[in-house]
Amino acid sequence: DSGVTQTPKHLITATGQRVTLRCSPRSGDLSVYWYQQSLDQGLQFLIQYYNGEERAKGNILERFSAQQFPDLHSELNLSSLELGDSALYFCASSVGVGPGTEAFFGQGTRLTVV
């Protein structure tokens, strides 16, 4: 158990809908990362927050947004969903940022858009 909790584990929704994925980082970790894992694209970095502030942005679509709350949990909002958004979404957390910092991953949320 990595200590990172993601809910829900599975989500099935229709095209055009909006969903929210939730992540609780390990106790004491200030940094949260979101990744998307799909068969064709592999593991892609979406966005990072550090202590409530956006720190880095990757290949995140404009239809997607995220935030980190004062209690350090994070939510990833996906809207106007398309079939191609079906993927496994991982949250990871780390104590800080720096060379060699280990990121701890949750078990992921599997999103299926039908």
Add this chain to the structure above:
Amino acid sequence: GDSVTQMEGPVTLSEEAFLTINCTYTATGYPSLFWYVQYPGEGLQLLLKATKADDKGSNKGFEATYRKETTSFHLEKGSVQVSDSAVYFCALSGSGAGSYQLTFGKGTKLSVIP
């Protein structure tokens, strides 16, 4: 931009065979290098890491050496077990100032048969 290339799988080995999974990278600066492992139905776990040239990371019998001259970080294990069956990801981070999200290779699926 940064990228990681690792050998395509799947790789099937008999128990006690020698394992090598090749990984090369392209990055500016001096990134940290990682191997993560994903067991079926689980999130990614850090297997080993190296933060500077000629460092050797090791864990659970796995080893990898950071070779700056060949931009490589090949994963090796002398004698694999059935329990090593998983997907292995090579990754880098920290090549740019303040940039510590992970850039992953596409993953190599390893199956070990008794």
